[in-house]
Amino acid sequence: MGESAVQPDVRSPSPTQVPTLIGQRIPKLDAPEKATGLARYVEDMKLPRMLYGKILFAGRPHARIQNIDTAAAKALPGVRAVITAADIKLVPFGFGRDNTALKKDKVTCVRDEVAAVAADTPQIAAEAIKRIRVTYQDLPVVASVADALADGAPVINPNVPDNTPFRYDYSHGDLERGIGQSDVIVEETYTLQRVAHCCLGTSGIIADFDATGRLTLYSLTQVPFLYKNDLARVVGLPPENIRVIQPPIGGGFGSKLDIHPFEPICVFLAQKTSRPVRLVFSRQEEFLAMPTRQPMVIRLKSGATKDGTFTFRDVHMTLDNGGHTSWGATTPWISMRTFSSLYRVPHVRQHVDVVYSNNIYACAFRGYGNPQATFALESQVDQLATELGMDPLELRIKNAQEPGETTGQGMILGTCGLRECLETAARNAGWQQKRSALSGQPSAPNRQSSTVNRQSSVVHGIGMASLFHVGGGAKIYRSDGCGTILKVDDFGGVTVLTGSSEIGQGSETAIAQIVAQELGLPIKNIRVINNDTDLTPWDVGVHASRTVFMAGNSALRAAGEAKRKIINAAAVRLKRKPAELVLSEGNVLDRATGQRLESIGKIIRGLHFGARNELVMTTDFYEPPSTAPDDKHMGNISPCYAFGTHVAEVEVDLDLGVIKVLRITAAHDVGRVINRLGIEGQVEGGIAQGIGYCLTEELKTEAGRILNPSFTDYKLCTTTDLPELNLSFVETHDPAGPHGAKGIGEAPLIPVAPAIANAVYNATGIRFTELPLTPERVFTKLKEARANQEPSRARKEADKNDAPTRTQVPSRARKEADRDAPGTQQGGAATHG
Amino acid sequence: MPHVADTVEVALVVNGEPVRRRVPPLATLMDFLRDELELTGTKYGCGEGECGACSVLLDGKVVNSCLVLALECEGSKVLTVEGLNTGDELHPIQKAFVDHGAIQCGFCTPGMIMATYALLQANPSPTEHEIRRALEGNLCRCTGYRKIIDAVLSVARGGAAHG
């Protein structure tokens, strides 16, 4: 490991003559090839003699496989291989070791793989699949957690007779004491739905064996080195015989953190046919067979003293694990950290049950359990504010941690911009003025109101939510490190081989910026190679918002060593002291005067061809100073943490239940902005995903089957859904990060849904505890609330000295100032369409 | 390879070049471009006209090439993303997308650019609302659309965005 892992180098700012790339708007290095259509994704690649693979999925949620007849498929001209579980060695994989590439005895969810073919064309492969005859004996369907836990429920996995493969428990402090200290307590159950990653590029892989039996995979994986090892075990090859090449991918968002059965299936097809095989999903297969975000039911109880100090949280989470286990089952490890550590809370207890069913299963998805937890927690914090009669902003600020605090779960918040994010987002959104203006209307929550009748059906609201997430990886594997190999050629061209992967998020550009800045070379001189495990050193993979942090630190140190070499060589050649020299824009300058002394290229050529005969080549492996969690889930799993606050402003059409997000104001503590263009893109993209999560997205299932496996009925945000955005970046300069930077990849998605839901509460007086907030769901609840309320009773303001109160505030129809006829959609039609 | 007897000849112009091939009767324009002509810039996103990733210009109008049969294009002019930039120079729309950070994974990009091209042909100075409506059929999962819209606005204000 070489250098101390505890004190990563942080360069002090360069002398004023050296322009800095850090914080600039730098276009993505691979953008031109993507803009011209020349970037080749897996589905665009053809190898000589390549065959096309296709999978037969079970299409039924629970059944015994009695017989598979492949004769007709094999007989079809152009079919080169047909395989079933009987043709391969079945090695279980996945977090629960309960999945195999092909299923042998039974299928436990609709997307289970039963057979696969390789053929000359995709059309022949599709026809062959149709000709495979499978005889099933259908079994009773376990369609829900309740079904799975009922007496006499069918057993999904014979190794887990009670259908509950995992239980987690966590606590800090003393829950009973916390309850006793509370003046208000609220309790609510939150239901978070299945959503799909919907990467625009569908999943796929090419497997290609060479003459010596070495396997090359053109794979979409986000974790090439772990993947290589895991896949080696599954397909029965030594890991050193596998090379993983990563073409550009059409989106990741965590979907590519696991081995999916189609991947070893493609390898087996390539093995059987001795030809390269490409297997790519159709969009329908993508919806059917790719795991989703982990759905959750979260029962949360929490309390506060009358001055607004949080006292306790009691959490019970139930996860539908589906028919096999992927990373979804581990998302509670991250959810836990939100409940234990978003805001200061002295007493926390959590229990999680992960339960099998015959539903589809879940993997990693941007936020990894945090969006679900934050929806529950920040909705409830808002509810506490209502019960306490406090401004939700003040309540949050009151409990916000300060830099240097350690949370109850052992996370050390070195830099912590939570308070600043709250204040910045609130200020930029005009929080105080808008809340006052809205409370000036009759019938708003916490206002004194009475009237039911409304002249207008459109109301407005403002709400907020914060996030807490890891900012520099999460040490859940033996190593959380990243390696770099760097060389500078005779002309100042730099090649950076980084173990980290580029999944569209812009890490390669940030790495290039960091290296260019360090070496004083133009960014166009930097080539980043990050997509071939034969060339690049180890990295644990793209997840946990770690890549710019880890790969940036590693590249910074490797570049720093190269810089020292160059400066020392220049010092000798120019007969100066190294401290007097600086590198900038391809030249060696006098640090004090800025005078150009020599070109960097000449110094390097002098090293190479002169007496020393040395090249400038350096290596680095950066392991962060974090600790793996212990068996009580305690530990400082990340060297730094990300914070942020979103304020959402909404308009709600009370007659139709339509929520329109007008504006999102976001403030993120990112330590330091490396690429301003890239970081804005991450926030804007995360917000769009968050809006979809909150308002329109749900992969609906019934009796184990998927009801809406297409973009027609799975609703993503389009350009017309984008609200106004106001973004701020709080720079807390974390000493652990490269130039002080912390991770951002997942954070922007996390607080969006609760911010919107809290704004909807502000507008309507109704708390929604189940996502998505579709018009029908909102309309139905508004209708119920109208039916429940008594027309002319003034609402009593919550008495702060009351004993702990139950939370469901009766909804109230809103009366606005006189308005014209209800808002019209452009195009002349009357209502939302 | 499909048998000659199962195929039908079609002649059209793609990116300014005349093309004459035999295709299966029900081959889509998207499959023809990607598989037969190896112009893989046009992407398969859903095959059902719901995502816009396969957008191309057909006789000057933006269409989802997955919803068009190759044979329907007899005598037609098709423009794909590969036909926009000449030589080393990026087309102004492409340059705007690059410069504004409107590209992350890049999968939706060709379709977005073609829909943008079609918009600016018909309406060189669109408002933001018009841009949103013109791109409403192009899904993006990465960018949240803001920088895409900004890129299009920059080309619109700069004038001469096409040709």
Place this chain on the structure above:
Amino acid sequence: MTASKAYSAPQTLQDATRLAADGGATLLAGGTDILPRWSRGLLERPEAVVDLKRIADLRGVTRANGEIRLGACTTLSDLASDPIIRDAALVLAQAAERVACPQVRNRATIGGNLCNASPAADTAIPLILLDAVLDLATAGANGVAQREVPITDFFRGPGATVLTPGEILTCIRFRPLPERAFAAWDKFGTRPAMEIAVASVGVALKVESGAVTHARVAYGSVAPIPLRGRQAEAALLGKPLSAETITRCEAAARDEIAPITDVRASETFRRDVVAVMLRRMLQRAACS
């Protein structure tokens, strides 16, 4: 292009009717409904496709003798921007320009939208308001045999029309609404763009001397077919456009529609949405 049974693109209606008469031929207009069905396996890929788009007579909008003639193969985008349509039947243009997205509108045709016969067909609702008449053609003994069908008789059920095998929809005809009539159309979904309607409503009416003298109401996605709202119309005719009339009209609408629960929405929500949309349109009509 070599002639082929698998795909033909006749240039005259007569040729088209003869090719279509060959059982097993599938007519192709915009392709935006039918190609996804092939690709999803919901419909067998056909042995023979007859492309109607090269028949000049089937495209375009003309106006003569007070009647507007709309070629069945006119694309929705051409329809939406056509000056005759925008002048004489703005609601139809509004419906056409809210279908899907520009890429689909540039290919989808009004004829295809109608013959696909989805209960959600966006253009059917304004055409009901306009009392449109559909011209149908088949191969006849002496060339082409024609008949006409009012739009309210055209739909039989979801995906089903009165078209006989080999029959082709050629033209849609209607007269503009009465002068100074109020007309509105809207559809409702989960998001503003790319939506198959959860429910849609159209209203056309005229008020003279304080009473409704002309009323047409139509609904989409809330019955097996695009539905004319005769009970709602009856509640309006001869009455002043007062709050009381509007309430009664809303009740009539709730009563005569037959929405179902499906993956997009429940039956009760659809009913409520229709009522709200109708009420808002009538309130706007009352104000104007």
